[in-house]
Amino acid sequence: MGLYLFIAAFGNYDNKDGNWAGAPRDAAYNSFGGRSDRSKSAFFNDRSAGSRGRYERGGFAGGGNSRWVEDPREDDWSKPTAPNERLEHELFSGSNTGINFEKYDDIPVEATGSFLLSMWIYVTSHCKRTDRYTRPTPVQKHAIPIIKSKRDLMACAQTGSGKTAAFLLPVLSQIYTEGPGDALQNGRYGRRKQYPISLVLAPTRELALQIYDEARKFAYRSRVRPCVVYGGADIGQQIRELERGCHLLVATPGRLVDMMERGKIGLEYCNYLVLDEADRMLDMGFEPQIRRIVEQDTMPPKGIRQTMMFSATFPKEIQILARDFLEDYIFLAVGRVGSTSENITQKVVWVEESDKRSFLLDLLNATGKDSLTLVFVETKKGADALENFLYHEGYACTSIHGDRSQRDREEALHQFRSGRCPILVATAVAARGLDICNVKHVINFDLPSDIEEYVHRIGRTGRVGNLGLATSFFNDKNSNITKDLLDILLEAKQEVPSWLESLAYEHQHKSNTRGRSKRFSGGFGARDYRQTPGGSGSYSGNRAGRNTGGHGGSRGFGGGFGGNFYSNDGYGGNYSHSGSVDWWGN
């Protein structure tokens, strides 16, 4: 019976206190019929609701591909299309160790939302222990109802928090309910130019691909066709995929601009815009492309479209972007991934540069053969060198960095995910966003100079309730991160080596300005600046810097916040404390 409550929650969101409320009133929620079938779910058995239509030989020059012709009587997007066993298998039986379909037989399916919910269970069960999907992550719990209530959203959250589902589910749900609108005429399959209803922008190719993969799962048996475009891959093939129909487009900015200029994509009917990892995109210099896409083209203006921004931090640049792109938005801050997680044991060891390799071998030998280890290095050259070294030492390993071809990158990731190469040597490209299940051990062979990068890296392990270990090699080259690292370790209640403590103490006294972490000068901001007029925080943690006060430094927004801000509802797995709402009922 619990599922019904989940769906009820989708339909009714009380904006004032952020609670679920009431029972579903929307008739659309019941249009799937309330069958409680014993085999699989009623949803998967409901062949009568399969799409009516036919394939027709394409009449285009150089075409010849068959295309789907919609039966005008069946343009109800809230109804599922016919099942496709081959596709179902492709989407849902991938790398996971076996979803227990039988387990869902007893679940009563009573509302339209089950369409999405079936997908939800499929997808979430991939990365999690079987009992994990029983609860939404904090960002899901809060973002989904906000998006469902058609409000713009600025969310401080990171991937790995279940963020992808947090925007895909409600966006798809709304597309299912409302149908394609004008885009039905313009988003036709076979059209040379496609008009997606929803656009998701992501900073890296792999992240775009990953979001696309999730979208395909959630969109299974719907009329929504997801596509992905990113650089480094054959553009011709991507164009052909687009021409088969595109309602939800996931893209990296550069390739999308390219596609727009080639006249392959029109954004006139793009009612949902998602900017994922917005801070990262700005860091990477994507702002001109993003503005080109959002402001200098045909996309509906803010207020007409619904816009959702996700960002790990909330510095000045992101605030400006939020002001420009979002209309009367809801600000949502949930904790950060990684550091506050009690699931990750963080170790810092002093290792001289020359000892790193042999120390690494010791660590690898101490690790179980079939558990995944992710080794971070600082440079692309370093990644190649280390991979080579490990390879010659007889370890099954691979590497990923920006100088490798896109094909190699994806292959490496696949080899790693599948366990064929349980050791992956990576640069920063793999630090953020990538959701790799079962990474047992993250090793910072080279520590990053940026604490946020560190947090992202260790967040690759200990995901969704699993236990993880993060080991970092530290030596005098890493003094710049000493203070921030100490803060993180203390915050996460980790063991702190005494040498690190004294080093941090020395460092702080040597340089009183540089020693101040930018986290506390607002860089890692997760506070809605609109509540603090003038930009100088009314609440200033005792460690907070005031250095960005009126001038608007390059990062941050003045003021600050105390260290335990994040402990409230942070990620890290223990979702059982995430509030009084019981998503699944009893």
Next chain:
DNA sequence: AAAAAAT
């Protein structure tokens, strides 16, 4: 300083 991303 290095990394990422359109060709």
